[in-house]
Amino acid sequence: MFFFHPMDFLIFIAFGIAMWAQSKVKGNFYKYSRVQASAQLTGVQVARRILDKHGLYDVTIERSNRGDLSDHYDPRSKTVRLSGPIYSGASVSSLAIAAHEVGHAIQHAESYSMLKFRSALFPAANIGSRMAPWLLILGFFTFEPLIGVGIGLFSAAVLFQLVTLPVEYDASHRAKVELEELNFVSPQEKVGVGKVLNAAALTYVASAAIAVLQLLKFIMIFAGSDD
Incomplete structure (x- = not known):
């Protein structure tokens, strides 16, 4: 019952949505990577101009060697890392992607509340995602109270996923605003920017849904064991 639970059907559906969202991300990314923007600026140039507009001269931009769609902002070193095609x-x-990552840098500079909350959650979420599955398995087969501990740790990981949603949506909103205000995209190109960023947001929604369903499954198993 621990390995095959009725909740698994919903989890499988959520996994299917996640896979579809991931394919949507790649599809839109590659589609609009073949559409040259009228501004004729590279990702690194756009990122630098948006950062400078906000006075974030201490934020650096580096080329990432981790492959496509490995773009991210590192708040510890104040560095925007862009993959080769984006850079x-x-x-x-x-x-679109360069502006989105800069959106996170702006969030950091402005002490955006949800970003601060997510950063505070990260240590507990990291431990929870690593330890919870083992505690749940041990609790089910050996010492039952460990299931409750595992659920508590996994809850931190789930909360992290949920808090990630407004952080990512806000960064995408900032990206769209910046690109429009600086006239880096035409009205037609703005549609493409929206499709690229909205598809990426769907992956976070699907991941959060999977995490919530898994948590509900564990709670139901724990409640069932008490009965």
Whole structure:
């Protein structure tokens, strides 16, 4: 019953949605990576101009060697890391993703509340995602109270996933605003930017849904064991 639970059917559906969302991300990314933006600026140039507009001269930009879609902002070193196609590309996808990552840098500079909350949750969420599955298995087969401990730790990981949603949506909103205010995209290109960023947001929604369903499954198993 621990390995095959009725909740698994919903989890499988959520996994299916996640896979579809991931394919949507890649599809839109590659589609609009072939559409050159009228601004004729590369991702790194756009990122730098948005950062400078906000006075974030201490935020650096680096090329990431982790492959496509490995773009991220590192708040510890105040560094925006862009993958090769985004860093040197001048496509609609390049501008959208570069602006999105800069959106996180702006959040950091402005002490955006949800970003601060997510950062505070990270240590507990990291431990929870690593330890919870083992505690749940041990609790089910050996010492039952460990299931409750595992659920508590896993809850931190789930909360982290849920808090990630407004953080990512806000960064995408900031990206769209910045690109429009600086006239880096035309009205037609703005549609492409929206599709690239909205598809990426769907992956976070699907991941959060999977995490919530898994948590509900564990709670139901724990409640059932008490009965």
